[in-house]
Amino acid sequence: MTEYEKLIAHFEKYVSLSKDEKERLISSFNLIKVKKRQFIVQPNFVAKHRYFVLKGAFRTYVVSNEGEEHTIQFAIEDWWISDYNSYIFQQPATMFVVALENSTVLQIDYTSEQKLKSSNHTFETIFRMMAERSTAFMQRRIITNLTKSAEERYNEFIEKYPSITNRVPQYTLASYLGFTTEFLSRLRSRLRK
Amino acid sequence: MTEYEKLIAHFEKYVSLSKDEKERLISSFNLIKVKKRQFIVQPNFVAKHRYFVLKGAFRTYVVSNEGEEHTIQFAIEDWWISDYNSYIFQQPATMFVVALENSTVLQIDYTSEQKLKSSNHTFETIFRMMAERSTAFMQRRIITNLTKSAEERYNEFIEKYPSITNRVPQYTLASYLGFTTEFLSRLRSRLRK
DNA sequence: AAATTCAGTTGATGTAGGTCAACTTTATTT
């Protein structure tokens, strides 16, 4: 499967596409390579793109007033990533999006995405469904954070996303789950026994 | 302004509508009255509707394994409410949606909404924008929960939603913010001084 | 208007998870 075919396959999980639609999609996305530790979104700059990960891993994080990093999202193959608040409203970002590995992504810029959506009902539908799914996903995360203990959240995560667990630095996972690296370290050693 | 005009005005914040579109919208929504303490969504039943609040107040909550209620969302005039995870995927709900006051809502059922969206690009756009906004909203909540203390979250909430603060029972607010009623009570008495 | 239920307060005490600092291990760079 070529790089672009992966993207098409992803969209066709939502709705099937005509030959012409596929071509229009392909021409709207650019393939780029991102080195480990490179930033693709930074605070105060508008996130101009939405990224589809073909290979590699990313994380989105914010830095609190106290200077702590809090991971908001991970993305590996077949996931989207950006600072959506910035991208959707085309306002300055508040987050960092950084590559955790040498990666390859397909990027679309805001204007091209708007054109896709406004010119074609099917594309509009796909992006609507994507947005609905992320709403549902985020809501599930809010619920987990409100109702589960740190240990439960960790167990749930490793069960749901084993492929992410072993791939990202421990401190990023701890900060995603809402506690400290030290605590995760202790938790893991406790669970090992 | 009639009840239906409020709904139209709400949609026109996103995109302006033709006379015909307005009529189609109106005929897709039903006006219903909901008494205080009445449930409009309950766990294990599929949420068949999405609700637009014309008058009154609602809250969505889940009950954890330990039996504690956790408020997921509030809705007052001009807000939407449902168990979206249930509504969007038409799967059994995990949440309760209950009226906090005698209320009036406009409801649309899942099938009618699908028809609106599939038959008209503009409607699709509106629902896409609505979904994007809720994603952004939820993400902001996740960030607040990860980065701010209980006191900061409370202060932020009362500043952002003063109209909700004085209208809902204190324990629902505490459970929305992620702590106990007792703690909120102490917090308030501390802040009063 | 009395009775009952529901919501909010306050005190005493407990604990999940945090902080800080020193150390070890693993990656990355030269």
Place this chain on the structure above:
DNA sequence: AAATAAAGTTGACCTACATCAACTGAATTT
């Protein structure tokens, strides 16, 4: 391969918020 930087571990101690229980006040219900 050595030097350096980044990530993870462990111990001692701490604190924000929870729990439980008893009480007060406000709203509903009869």
